[in-house]
Amino acid sequence: LIIAFARRAVRYRVGVFLQRNFNLPLGKEGLRPIAITLLQSSDREKDVEGILKYLKRNIYYGGATDANTNWIQEKIGVPDIKEPNFVTLVFGGDIMLDRGVRSSVVKNFNNDYSALFAKKDLSDILKKSDIVFANLEGTASDKGADLKNLYSFRMDPAVVPALKGAGISILSVANNHIGDWGRNAYIDTLSRLRENEIHYTGGGMNSAEAETPAIIEKYGMKIGFLGFSDVGPTAMEADVDQAGQLLANDPRFDEIIQNASKQVDYLVVSFHFGDEYKTKHNARQEYLAHKAVDAGAKLIIGSHPHVIEDTEIYKKSFIAYSLGNFIFDQSWSAPTMQGMLLEVKLNRDGSMTVKKDTIHLNSAFQPETIIKGTEEKIKFQEIKNNATQ
The missing domain is CATH 3.60.21.10 (Metallo-dependent phosphatases)
Incomplete structure (x- = not known):
């Protein structure tokens, strides 16, 4: 997984077949767009959702963990992805x-x-x-x-x-x-x-x-x-x-x-x-x-x-x-x-x-x-x- 920092965007580059855009707060510039593209996937939608879920669980900006988690969920603007039962x-x-x-x-x-x-x-x-x-x-x-x-x-x-x-x-x-x-x-x-x-x-x-x-x-x-x-x-x-x-x-x-x-x-x-x-x-x-x-x-x-x-x-x-x-x-x-x-x-x-x-x-x-x-x-x-x- 390659993270390429650009002037206006960050791209998680994992392929070329499906792209999903969302926003991520980065530093003083506020929300910056992220593009996820997926390669060689048997279920692209599910895999992209999994990446988003991973980001929401693992990105850490400092401060109290609970508050940080809530803040990221609010700022990213992606609804909770519920695991199937x-x-x-x-x-x-x-x-x-x-x-x-x-x-x-x-x-x-x-x-x-x-x-x-x-x-x-x-x-x-x-x-x-x-x-x-x-x-x-x-x-x-x-x-x-x-x-x-x-x-x-x-x-x-x-x-x-x-x-x-x-x-x-x-x-x-x-x-x-x-x-x-x-x-x-x-x-x-x-x-x-x-x-x-x-x-x-x-x-x-x-x-x-x-x-x-x-x-x-x-x-x-x-x-x-x-x-x-x-x-x-x-x-x-x-x-x-x-x-x-x-x-x-x-x-x-x-x-x-x-x-x-x-x-x-x-x-x-x-x-x-x-x-x-x-x-x-x-x-x-x-x-x-x-x-x-x-x-x-x-x-x-x-x-x-x-x-x-x-x-x-x-x-x-x-x-x-x-x-x-x-x-x-x-x-x-x-x-x-x-x-x-x-x-x-x-x-x-x-x-x-x-x-x-x-x-x-x-x-x-x-x-x-x-x-x-x-x-x-x-x-x-x-x-x-x-x-x-």
């Missing part, structure tokens, strides 16, 4: 941008992975949300060696900044394809996520990091995330001095979740589990999901089946057993070319609301159509105390 989250399913998706991006979008997220229905939902979560089905790296599994995924490193640009906040790195190109590719992927300021959960540089919840704080509310794989590979399990993922059969499963839940207001636990291409969850999924809720989770997000599965309310917590595919190249059937986009509102009073959208991929593997209608997408449906399909 809720945090909005969007959960998507499996993202795998290798194989057929990579070919489509090369052919149709000049190797620009951001085009996969460009359709308006999707981008509107992602960019208005405070937190966006998905499962990264494989590594994004140019390192490692192909272990020659039946299906072996390694995405172009250019995928990572594209995910960031699309509004992805956090990714699960616990799944059966995360080790397809070995541990070096996995470590490189974690590094690239950190460089692009994308949180990850379900794995880490060692077992301590893998067991530590990723915590995102919004509007004074702490949202925590843990991830587990129930479908291996066991060779990629994190250890004391070894990078890897967190497995659902960890003997400290309950303890890990309990410890995480104590650190946050809401805990989200994601699982890579279940049977592929089944639309109903199995007994193992239910066991793990209920066990996680009993240990302190409020939201359970499932992936791996590649199709949408049923949802459940258990002890006032919401369970989505499988969101299906977010972006994947399984074009051989209609169910694998769609997925659930789960919109969640976590309220400060401890309640939550959810809304289930269905996304459909086009032939280029872009999520293009979102069933529910534009107006319904922002009207969250209250959670009822019964299971829904």
Whole structure:
């Protein structure tokens, strides 16, 4: 952030796309205009308001703090910016941008992975949300060696900044394809996520990091995330001095979740589990999901089946057993070319609301159509105390 003092104005220069003007008292000359311009923002209005709020809280001219605060609020002439009483989250399913998706991006979008997220229905939902979560089905790296599994995924490193640009906040790195190109590719992927300021959960540089919840704080509310794989590979399990993922059969499963839940207001636990291409969850999924809720989770997000599965309310917590595919190249059937986009509102009073959208991929593997209608997408449906399909 550069502060450039001019003869008649002070400019907080953070970009070129949106400008907001207001006045700030500076010395003997009285009110001087300030221009805020914002660059590379997914929600410019919200970010500008955040800057104004920061100024009001942190500019100090001397004197009594309370009087100073009131004086600045009066002189700046910006109304109080009230924090929302809720945090909005969007959960998507499996993202795998290798194989057929990579070919489509090369052919149709000049190797620009951001085009996969460009359709308006999707981008509107992602960019208005405070937190966006998905499962990264494989590594994004140019390192490692192909272990020659039946299906072996390694995405172009250019995928990572594209995910960031699309509004992805956090990714699960616990799944059966995360080790397809070995541990070096996995470590490189974690590094690239950190460089692009994308949180990850379900794995880490060692077992301590893998067991530590990723915590995102919004509007004074702490949202925590843990991830587990129930479908291996066991060779990629994190250890004391070894990078890897967190497995659902960890003997400290309950303890890990309990410890995480104590650190946050809401805990989200994601699982890579279940049977592929089944639309109903199995007994193992239910066991793990209920066990996680009993240990302190409020939201359970499932992936791996590649199709949408049923949802459940258990002890006032919401369970989505499988969101299906977010972006994947399984074009051989209609169910694998769609997925659930789960919109969640976590309220400060401890309640939550959810809304289930269905996304459909086009032939280029872009999520293009979102069933529910534009107006319904922002009207969250209250959670009822019964299971829904």
